Amino acid sequence: NETLAKIEEEFNSMPFNWTEGKEDAKIGIIVEGAPYNYVKEVLPEVNAEFRVLKLSTPHPLPRKLVVEFLKGLDYAIVVDEGAPFLEEEVKVAAYEAGLNVPIYGKRTGHLPLEGELTPSLVKNALLRLIGEAEEAYEKPEEIKLAESLAPKRPPVMCPGCPHRGSYRAALDALRDLKLGRYKVPIHGDIGCYALSLLPPLEAIWTEFVMGASISLANGQSIVMDKKIIATIGDSTFFHNGIPPLIDAVYKNLNVLVMILDNRTTAMTGHQPHPGTGGSETGRKFNEIDIEALVKALGVKYVKTVDPYNLKETREAIEEAMKVEGPAVVIARRECVIPVIRRGEIGEKPIVVEDRCTGCKACILLTGCPALIYDPETNKVRIDELLCTGCGVCNQTCPFDAIKFPSELKRGA
Incomplete structure (x- = not known):
């Protein structure tokens, strides 16, 4: 707490936090991050004088700087990206300083709580603030028409992505076992395979934090008294999936862990990990064998399959679903992007x-x-x-x- 207080004091005078606009303006805008660019873009289109406080350090909030900015204003708006964290912090600072300045933002409906901000949304909020717009932003008719004519294109896995085969096989296995995708939870994790949430696969139920797929499956297997499926990538498994798998073995939990081993950290740029046996600079390290590691943890049923082979993968999943206690299926096939780059x-x-x-x-x-x-x-x-x-x-x-x-x- 003492350290945070010292940091906050430094933030109050840091040059990365600044004010701009007319000194005697009675309307304030408090903004941080990317939305600042939207504010700068639309201000010339709004017929009013504004004073802007640009924050680069939202936490801990430089309260002294914020309070000084709010003094003398008739009202202010906080332009937040994502959750209204900054808006709430500014309101707390104003209240504790005894300022009776109306503060608007997402909580007041001037900006939407969901979705990403756009210059149009910010402009509409400012116009509503000064009484020149009554309703929340409505898309122009020509944009609505264009969106209605454009084909719907949900994000999809790359052509040849091995995860497509893994999830297709999992869904087919549940069908063969007469379980159905809505009877057996399939948890996702952090990686490209989170795209399996979308049509047409619609396989995973959750995507939370690294390693949570196994942790969630562990808990659900106890309360639902059935086999629960967790899917996790190889790099995520090394990063944070081993401890919950140990927990599953320790407590003999009825989970199937599918380790989607595409031999890289594909989602963020194909960085190596302990299972690849190399480094970013090309140095050679010891490669950790996932199958040997899982067996060493005490998992009795472990099978490695090729997700391009749907029959092999489906049959392994069906076998694993019948195992009492933890089971692991490793779907191993290299990410297709490096394969393409090598011309193979x-x-x-x-x-x-x-x-x-x-x-x-x-x-x-x-x-x-x-x-x-x-x-x-x-x-x-x-x-x-x-x-x-x-x-x-x-x-x-x-x-x-x-x-x-x-x-x-x-x-x-």
């Missing part, structure tokens, strides 16, 4: 048109961006520029209409 993409499948019925099962079951439906021909085609030849679509087509050229040569 192999054979790519094609659509056999006379077999394709246009059912779109391949698209609806995988969500792969390389699969394109042509409404004119009622056929699916494969974008060769995007396709990486993973073969997951080849295994999901119910009419055997997606084949590799080598298969066709063999008469398959």
